[in-house]
Amino acid sequence: MVKLKTIGPRLGTIAPLIARPERDTRQARIEQDSRAEYRRWYKLARWKAKPNGLRWQVLVRDGFTCQRCGYLTRDTNASDMVADHIAPHRGVEALFWDADNVQCLCKACHDGAKQREERRGWA
Known part of the structure; x- marks a missing residue:
């Protein structure tokens, strides 16, 4: 059996040729998303204000219960x-503000399964 002692030092020179580009698709998507006009809608009182904002109304309507896994929180701050x-609104204002298109999810379901589905185009 032949020992390959000389290949080790050469692997370091090959890596840059096959490595991923510095700016991967995830980072590009984050940058594109941050420039999107609709991102400011999430900062409006119409979205996040406590008694009247759409976010709060949906959380109360759904009883602070995750619509996927059934997790129920006792935290009234709902962090x-x-x-x-x-359905992803993709900047369509009518779809963004439609209360029937918004659901309550726990952070784990939202950041995990739901995001994977959207990236795959299932949502």
């Missing part, structure tokens, strides 16, 4: 709950 758009 572990997310008001999630069922």
Whole structure:
């Protein structure tokens, strides 16, 4: 059996040729998303104000219960709950503000399964 002692030092020179580009698709998507006009809608009182904002109304309507896994929070600040758009609005204002298109999800479901589905184009 032949020992390959000389290949080790050469692997370091090959890596840059086959490595991923510095700017991967995830980072590009984050940058594109941050420039999108609709991102400012999430900062409006119409979205996040407590008694009247759409986010709060949906959390109350759904009883602070995750619509996927059934997790129920006792935290009235609802920091572990997310008001999630069922069908991605992709900047369509009418779809963004439609209360029937928003559901209550726990942060784990929203950041995990739901995001994977959207990236795959299932949502």
